[in-house]
Each structure stands twice: as C-alpha cells, then as structure tokens.
Amino acid sequence: PSPTVAAVEIIELPRATNRPSGRRFGALVHAVLASVPLDGDLNGAEHLAAIHGRILGAPAEEIDAAAEAVRVALAHPIFEDARRAAQQGQCRREVPIAWRDNNNLLVEGVIDLAFEQVEVWTVVDFKTDEEFRGNEAAYRRQVALYASAIQAANGARVSALLMRV
Numbered sequence: 001p002s003p004t005v006a007a008v009e010i011i012e013l014p015r016a017t018n019r020p021s022g023r024r025f026g027a028l029v030h031a032v033l034a035s036v037p038l039d040g041d042l043n044g045a046e047h048l049a050a051i052h053g054r055i056l057g058a059p060a061e062e063i064d065a066a067a068e069a070v071r072v073a074l075a076h077p078i079f080e081d082a083r084r085a086a087q088q089g090q091c092r093r094e095v096p097i098a099w100r101d102n103n104n105l106l107v108e109g110v111i112d113l114a115f116e117q118v119e120v121w122t123v124v125d126f127k128t129d130e131e132f133r134g135n136e137a138a139y140r141r142q143v144a145l146y147a148s149a150i151q152a153a154n155g156a157r158v159s160a161l162l163m164r165v
Contacts, residue, residue: 008140026128028066045070085115099149123147
C-alpha cells in the first residue's frame with residue numbers, strides 16, 4: 001500500500017570525488033550524524049568521527065571523509081531548522097518506530113532525524129551509498145512510511161526528505 005505522505009524531497013549534498021563508500025563508511029557517517037551536537041559547531045564532527053571510526057575499525061581515510069561529509073551536512077539549511085527545533089525540545093534523532101498502517105502492515109525502522117516546527121514535522125533519512133539511484137524508489141518509500149507513521153501518531157502535517165550525504 002502507498003504511504004499517505006506522497007512527496008519525498010531529495011537533497012543532494014556535494015561529495016568529494018573518490019571518497020570511501022560501503023557499509024562501514026555509511027555506518028560511520030550515520031553514527032557521527034546521530035551524535036554530533038546540533039549547536040552549529042562544525043568542528044565536533046572530527047572528534048566524533050575519530051571515536052566512532054575506532055569503534056568500527058575504520059581507516060583514517062574513512063574517518064576524515066566521514067567528518068567532512070558530516071560538516072557538509074550540518075552546513076545545510078535543514079540543520080538550522082533542526083537546531084531551532086532542538087532548542088525547543090522538538091527534535092528527535094535515531095528514533096525507533098513501530099506502526100501498523102490501515103492495511104495492518106507492520107512498519108518498523110529507525111528515523112534518522114525528525115523535528116517539529118510550527119505544527120509541521122520534518123522526517124529526514126540519510127543515505128551515503130553510491131548506488132542511490134538504483135535504490136531510490138525503495139528509499140522514497142521508506143522515508144514516506146516513516147513520515148506516515150509520524151502523521152498517524154500525532155495528526156500533524158509531515159514532510160519527508162532523503163538527504164544524500
């Protein structure tokens with residue numbers, strides 16, 4: 001069944017050519033995005049990338065690339081909105097969800113970033129893989145389902161975004 005949130009915006013961030021890729025790199029970028037403070041200090045990404053990189057066994061090249069990817073993401077205007085929402089206690093990161101839709105389909109997942117501003121929730125899912133275009137339809141459906149779950153939970157309007165980090 002189709003989710004009730006139809007439109008999913010894609011944000012393409014600039015990427016370094018020949019940067020690392022793969023599951024470990026994606027996990028590293030996600031870990032840093034999940035734990036970096038949203039206070040606007042872009043330097044914290046380096047320190048957190050080093051910590052999470054050691055935990056994941058990532059080489060220095062991946063750690064440096066992950067820190068840069070997170071700095072680029074944090075500089076995007078969507079994070080300004082997330083920062084303001086966080087100051088109001090209206091920002092959630094790495095939120096597990098479980099929801100049954102009207103057709104009794106069970107949806108489970110983890111929302112990377114969700115925040116509320118002026119009675120509209122924004123749901124953001126981060127993607128780092130190089131095969132994004134081949135998986136785009138599935139990714140759109142994933143974030144749309146997350147947005148539909150938020151909408152069902154609180155009745156608010158919801159926007160859904162895929163951020164290609």
